[in-house]
Amino acid sequence: xxKPTDRSSIWTSVALCVFTVLLALVTQAAPTRLIDGISxxxxxxxxxxxxxxxxxxxxxxxxxxxxxxxxxxxxTGAPMGVWALSYLVALAVCRFRGEDGMPRDLxxxxxxxxxxxxxxxxxxxxxxxxxxxxxxxxxLLIIELAATMLMFPLLAFLALRNRxxxxxxxxxx
Amino acid sequence: MATRRSTRHDGxxxxxxxxxxxxxxxxxxxxxxxxxxxxxxxxTFARIRAGFTDLTAPVxxxxxxxxxxxxxxxxxxxxxxxxxxxxxxxxxxxxxxxYWEDLAYRQRDRIEIYEDALNVDTPATQDRIGAWTVADPxxxxxxxxxxGRGAQSGIEDGYxxxxxxGLVGRVYETGRHSARVLLLTDLNSRIPVMADRSNAxxxxxxxxxxxxxxxxxxxxxxxxxxxxxxxSGDDGILPRGLPVGEAVATREGxxxxxxxSDQAPIDFVWVWPYRRVTPPDEEVxxxxxxxxxPEEAGPATAEPVAEAAPVGADxxxxxxxxAVDPEAQP
Numbered sequence: 001x002x003k004p005t006d007r008s009s010i011w012t013s014v015a016l017c018v019f020t021v022l023l024a025l026v027t028q029a030a031p032t033r034l035i036d037g038i039s040x041x042x043x044x045x046x047x048x049x050x051x052x053x054x055x056x057x058x059x060x061x062x063x064x065x066x067x068x069x070x071x072x073x074x075x076t077g078a079p080m081g082v083w084a085l086s087y088l089v090a091l092a093v094c095r096f097r098g099e100d101g102m103p104r105d106l107x108x109x110x111x112x113x114x115x116x117x118x119x120x121x122x123x124x125x126x127x128x129x130x131x132x133x134x135x136x137x138x139x140l141l142i143i144e145l146a147a148t149m150l151m152f153p154l155l156a157f158l159a160l161r162n163r164x165x166x167x168x169x170x171x172x173x
Numbered sequence: 174m175a176t177r178r179s180t181r182h183d184g185x186x187x188x189x190x191x192x193x194x195x196x197x198x199x200x201x202x203x204x205x206x207x208x209x210x211x212x213x214x215x216x217t218f219a220r221i222r223a224g225f226t227d228l229t230a231p232v233x234x235x236x237x238x239x240x241x242x243x244x245x246x247x248x249x250x251x252x253x254x255x256x257x258x259x260x261x262x263x264x265x266x267x268x269x270x271x272y273w274e275d276l277a278y279r280q281r282d283r284i285e286i287y288e289d290a291l292n293v294d295t296p297a298t299q300d301r302i303g304a305w306t307v308a309d310p311x312x313x314x315x316x317x318x319x320x321g322r323g324a325q326s327g328i329e330d331g332y333x334x335x336x337x338x339g340l341v342g343r344v345y346e347t348g349r350h351s352a353r354v355l356l357l358t359d360l361n362s363r364i365p366v367m368a369d370r371s372n373a374x375x376x377x378x379x380x381x382x383x384x385x386x387x388x389x390x391x392x393x394x395x396x397x398x399x400x401x402x403x404x405s406g407d408d409g410i411l412p413r414g415l416p417v418g419e420a421v422a423t424r425e426g427x428x429x430x431x432x433x434s435d436q437a438p439i440d441f442v443w444v445w446p447y448r449r450v451t452p453p454d455e456e457v458x459x460x461x462x463x464x465x466x467p468e469e470a471g472p473a474t475a476e477p478v479a480e481a482a483p484v485g486a487d488x489x490x491x492x493x494x495x496a497v498d499p500e501a502q503p
Contacts, residue, residue: 062191076312076315077312079210136314138313140381
């Protein structure tokens with residue numbers, strides 16, 4: 001039987017998950033170019049989806065991943081379905097499987113996220129170019145990819161810091 | 174042990190991707206990509222997009238508030254040491270601006286006389302609608318901004334958007350409380366422009382770079398580096414004479430434009446409710462389509478432009494004019 005503290009912990013996690021996803025989406029669209037010199041924006045929603053799908057996989061079923069991708073499409077003005085498709089496929093291919101889910105060590109998480117990021121941006125580039133009927137901006141995509149990879153370790157460290165020691169071990173799919 | 178069981182529970186039930194749902198969502202994504210193309214977007218998709226931006230605009234507006242405050246901190250401290258000199262410069266500029274203000278008033282009066290004579294009704298620049306940028310998403314697909322005013326404030330698709338220095342772009346998705354502005358640098362942006370000095374025509378084509386290209390300039394274009402580029406007003410998409418930027422020659426022999434609007438962050442913009450003024454030759458073609466009584470429209474001649482102007486002006490019939498050009502109503 002589950003203790004009341006466990007239940008409240010789950011609700012806290014749900015609230016945190018919803019909050020971080022919304023924050024990532026809003027940050028993605030925020031007018032940060034207003035601040036002098038800052039014009040590069042990492043793909044925050046992908047980082048958040050990836051981490052939650054590893055920490056609490058049942059919070060990130062395909063429908064949620066699709067919804068986050070679609071929301072990003074609509075917020076950024078991209079053709080509908082581009083980020084939804086890329087997140088769905090990338091997470092389906094690269095998510096952590098097995099009963100232990102995401103490992104506690106940082107390097108394997110970084111490695112897996114790198115693969116997810118590459119796949120997601122590759123699919124987004126192809127799908128976006130198809131929808132726009134001309135080549136999307138590859139240079140900007142690469143800059144975005146690099147910025148995301150640079151920012152991810154910080155988020156991953158914060159996310160993995162509070163994990164219980166008993167969950168170590170990398171069991172890949 | 175309890176912890177271990179909980180983890181296993183996650184592993185068995187949560188990680189599993191339902192294959193049916195996953196495939197259904199994949200198909201749905203592909204369908205959306207195939208049908209929601211910017212070049213051939215249907216009204217339904219446009220409405221869905223506008224509805225979503227309407228929903229999110231208040232949240233984005235809220236998020237933009239602290240960013241605006243942060244933005245002003247740097248310039249505020251930078252300017253403190255230069256205030257006296259800046260004040261003197263501004264006084265000098267004010268004296269010079271008096272002359273131009275006087276000239277502008279005189280030109281306005283002259284234009285009003287001409288417009289009365291030609292029976293033309295153009296919107297005044299004072300009608301422009303101010304709006305804050307609430308979202309500035311960057312991505313490889315679209316260069317667009319979201320502004321916090323929409324159809325309820327009188328904004329419609331196609332209206333030009335300007336900031337303090339020049340043309341920023343055009344409105345292309347209008348919701349009730351928000352609208353999306355396609356920037357001049359976007360891949361899909363095409364604006365007819367001309368050199369202010371020589372009237373040499375060109376099309377300003379966005380390519381996601383900060384300096385859009387000038388295309389269709391001809392073999393020997395009369396453009397020089399530093400020429401002021403303004404909107405030409407051709408095709409009536411935009412009003413004539415909106416400042417766009419400065420011509421810059423490229424190493425490859427082409428031309429690009431350094432945008433005036435980039436001189437400052439595009440946080441506050443004005444939307445100009447510009448309505449296309451129907452050229453006289455199109456009024457004639459409308460008459461030929463049978464919207465006006467042929468007797469009222471006058472006899473067809475070999476010079477439709479010369480004949481068309483007196484139709485509205487001579488008759489003095491406002492109702493007849495409205496039938497020819499419904500958009501000309503104030």
